[in-house]
Amino acid sequence: MTARVTASGAPYEVQGEMSEKDRLSHAMRTFLREFGASAAIHMESCVRCGMCANACHFFITMQDPKYTPIYKLRPFEQAYQRHFGPFAPIYRLFGLTPNVTIEELEEWQRFLYDSCNMCGRCTLACPMGIDIAELVKEARHGMYAAGLVPDRLELMDRTTKKWGSPATPPEDFADIVNEAAEKYGVKINVDLPKADILVTVAPAELTEHTKALADIAKILNRMGVSWTYSSDGFEASNIGFINGDVELQEKMTRKIIDRAIEIGARTLLLPECGHAYGAARWESARWYGKQPPIRILHMMEFLAESINSGAISVKPIGSTASFHDPCQVVRRGGLKEQPRDVLRALGFEIKELADHGPLAFCCGGGGGVVSCARADPLRNRAFEIKRRQVEDAGAERFVTGCGQCRITLTMGAKHAKWDKKTESLLELVADNLEGE
Amino acid sequence: MDLLEFARGPALQVSLAIFVFGVIWRLLGLLLLPWRKDHSAPRGTAPYAVVAVLQANLRKMWPHKTFVKATVFQFVNGYVMHVGLAIVVLLFAPHILFIKSLFGVTWPALPSNVVYAVGAITLFSLIAGLLHRLTSPVLQLISRTDDYISWLVTLLPVATGLLAIIQVGARYETLLALHILSICLFFIWFPFGKLMHAFTFVLSRGATGVRFKHRGAEL
Numbered sequence: 208m209t210a211r212v213t214a215s216g217a218p219y220e221v222q223g224e225m226s227e228k229d230r231l232s233h234a235m236r237t238f239l240r241e242f243g244a245s246a247a248i249h250m251e252s253c254v255r256c257g258m259c260a261n262a263c264h265f266f267i268t269m270q271d272p273k274y275t276p277i278y279k280l281r282p283f284e285q286a287y288q289r290h291f292g293p294f295a296p297i298y299r300l301f302g303l304t305p306n307v308t309i310e311e312l313e314e315w316q317r318f319l320y321d322s323c324n325m326c327g328r329c330t331l332a333c334p335m336g337i338d339i340a341e342l343v344k345e346a347r348h349g350m351y352a353a354g355l356v357p358d359r360l361e362l363m364d365r366t367t368k369k370w371g372s373p374a375t376p377p378e379d380f381a382d383i384v385n386e387a388a389e390k391y392g393v394k395i396n397v398d399l400p401k402a403d404i405l406v407t408v409a410p411a412e413l414t415e416h417t418k419a420l421a422d423i424a425k426i427l428n429r430m431g432v433s434w435t436y437s438s439d440g441f442e443a444s445n446i447g448f449i450n451g452d453v454e455l456q457e458k459m460t461r462k463i464i465d466r467a468i469e470i471g472a473r474t475l476l477l478p479e480c481g482h483a484y485g486a487a488r489w490e491s492a493r494w495y496g497k498q499p500p501i502r503i504l505h506m507m508e509f510l511a512e513s514i515n516s517g518a519i520s521v522k523p524i525g526s527t528a529s530f531h532d533p534c535q536v537v538r539r540g541g542l543k544e545q546p547r548d549v550l551r552a553l554g555f556e557i558k559e560l561a562d563h564g565p566l567a568f569c570c571g572g573g574g575g576v577v578s579c580a581r582a583d584p585l586r587n588r589a590f591e592i593k594r595r596q597v598e599d600a601g602a603e604r605f606v607t608g609c610g611q612c613r614i615t616l617t618m619g620a621k622h623a624k625w626d627k628k629t630e631s632l633l634e635l636v637a638d639n640l641e642g643e
Numbered sequence: 644m645d646l647l648e649f650a651r652g653p654a655l656q657v658s659l660a661i662f663v664f665g666v667i668w669r670l671l672g673l674l675l676l677p678w679r680k681d682h683s684a685p686r687g688t689a690p691y692a693v694v695a696v697l698q699a700n701l702r703k704m705w706p707h708k709t710f711v712k713a714t715v716f717q718f719v720n721g722y723v724m725h726v727g728l729a730i731v732v733l734l735f736a737p738h739i740l741f742i743k744s745l746f747g748v749t750w751p752a753l754p755s756n757v758v759y760a761v762g763a764i765t766l767f768s769l770i771a772g773l774l775h776r777l778t779s780p781v782l783q784l785i786s787r788t789d790d791y792i793s794w795l796v797t798l799l800p801v802a803t804g805l806l807a808i809i810q811v812g813a814r815y816e817t818l819l820a821l822h823i824l825s826i827c828l829f830f831i832w833f834p835f836g837k838l839m840h841a842f843t844f845v846l847s848r849g850a851t852g853v854r855f856k857h858r859g860a861e862l
Contacts, residue, residue, distance in 0.1 A: 244676040245850040251673060252847035254840050255790050256721075257781040258706070261713035272784040281785075293672025294835060303788070331862065332710050334718075335840065336703050336848030489858060492682035541686050541859030565861040566709050 210358065211313070218581060219316040222361050223354035227309040230353040234312055235286045238349030242291060246345055249337045250287045253277055259339060262332035264568050264589040265322045276329035276339045279318040282307045283346045312355055319346055320357050321582035325449075326534035326569035340539070343574075347451030356450055357579045363446045364455060371462060372442035374410035380438045383413050384420055391421035394428055399435035405467040406436050407443035409480035411610045419479065419610065422637035423506070429640055430518050434476075440466025443477050444611075445486035449575040456486060457494045464491055464499045474502045476509055479633055481535035481573060481609045488540065505536055507608040510636050511545035514552045520641040523554025527602040530557065531593065531616065531629070532567035533609035546608050546632055553635055558602040560593075568592050570607075572615025583622075590619030597627060608632040647816045650823035658827035665834025670842060686859030699852020700845055702862050716775065720768050727765030731758055731801065762805050769798045789836040796832045799825035 210220050225233065259276040260266045266274040288304040289295060298304045327340035350356055356364075363373040370376040375383060381397045388395040396402065404427065412419045420436075427434045440463040447455030464487070467475045477483045484505045492498045504512070513519045528550050536542050543564045550557055562568055571589035576582050593616065597605055605627050607613055616629040644652070690698070706714050732738055736752035743749040752758075773794055776782045803825045807818040832838065840847075855862045 241679075242676065243679040244673055245678065245854075247673050247676050248843060248846045248850055251669075252840055252843040254837050255776075255782065255785050255787065256717055257779060257785055258710065258714045258717060260781045261710055266781075272781040275781050275785055278785050293669045297835065330851060331707060332714070334703055334706070334721075335844050336699055336851040336862070338851045338854065341854075489681075489683050492684075493679075495682070497682050498684045537860075539855075539858065539860060541855075541861075543861070562709050566707055 220358040234349035234353035237352035259329035262328040268588040324573035351451035374413040387420040393421040395424040396435040402435040404434035405472040409478040443483035448486035481533040485535040511548045528555040528604040529600045529602040531607040558600040560596040570612040570615040647820040650820040658830040662830035695852040695856035696849035724768040796829045
């Protein structure tokens, strides 16, 4: 792993010992390998109106045209037109689209990783309906194959390949869970041979958010359902999905779903994590060629279902709250009402942010940006939008349903010396269960 | 063969052939690619794909409120230009006669003076669009040669059409020939550049609409 700087002064990091020619070739071949009709149509439909810029929190706060979402795809658009599109031979013959260079890919690392959360707000602004976030994900496949991802993300990738999680090896998982059980005084099931629900976690829940391990246990115990954590399938965050490492994405998805099937689970419960939802709920079927025979639920969805069905009831808190909508779960996942149902059940009067639901601004940390220290200044600038909207809404409490968003917003608040705490929806429910 | 005969004859035939063949080639090149089937269980509220395509196409006709302030010029100017072009092309009596000679179908025309006014507005809208592209830092960065060629081949038929009407600069026959030749240029460039969005926008919006509606997400 090496940190370098391009001739234009852009920082980038490289992995592996490939020649530059091989890097370029790997990037382009991987990018174009799985190109289907939908991605090609989107590549062909941009009219260069630039409206996507006004949706992106990085452009809005920095006012640098280079953060225009569609610009982040430029080398890959060039590659598509020159090598793949219906008129590729004509584009090559007349030199209408130049060849992509390795220098461009190196420079674009900061656009594809540091300054894109794959949050998809630009997709909602594009009059052509181009799903730019999805194309950035495809472009990251090429960047990963070329060994051109930020070192920190690559480190998480390697750790996950070794341990099955970026946070802890599997042999330590049960210990962490049992420590949480002891600390919070909750009975936690781990490695039961059979259960109806397999509960999975995000890396932060094994480090700074261990209370979440106990919170869901408390709720499930109260419901009296059969459930377990499993040392053989606990990690849901899926760093492969974020990095562009398709092989790892498939491996991590299969790990939790196969484990759920092995123990006879009917439900795979995902943690408060946005990308976990994208990878498992919407993309797992890709690896099996069919929908796996289990329900895959995000924590927010599970809490809403449990409350709405009467399986659990909660004490009203009686305050006001604003909700930060995690992009992968709400904008790209369709779960807009579920967290609001939970907040209303908790007796909150909801004071919506100016941009909320599908149009909410990203926390700025999704897509691995929160793990990329190089992007901290950019992320902190983008945080200003969220801070302003939360202050304008004027609610007493600020809640979200994604641990990664919570970490990003907490880091942003710390940097801005802002005393607003970002709270977990799961924690609020667990702490306010009726009968406690 | 004089210039007008050339324009009306071989130039128009060849350019139309390029247009038709090129559009079909490009569309088939896209539509015959494999469609990655989404096997994930749809959200209970997911409509049929065809409904999702229609919903997405309608939704994308106007921006979300939060984006209006920043994009209102482009949307309004875009509508003026596109509707203006449609009126001039489809509701001007000589154009209707020309279309009748090709396809045998006809419909009522708008009064010529109205079409002239619409043509002038369309021309101004095209110029305003170019000025916006040249002065916006974002558009300066993301624009390609295609954007300028597509602009030019759209502007020329409107400009030469207006010149032919007011008969300035040359004989009417010459101006008419230039008008037809500029349309030929439009047809020739159409399949190769971004003018193809006249066809691909339905597909592009539709593909995202199907993906989002499958998930129960709003577009």
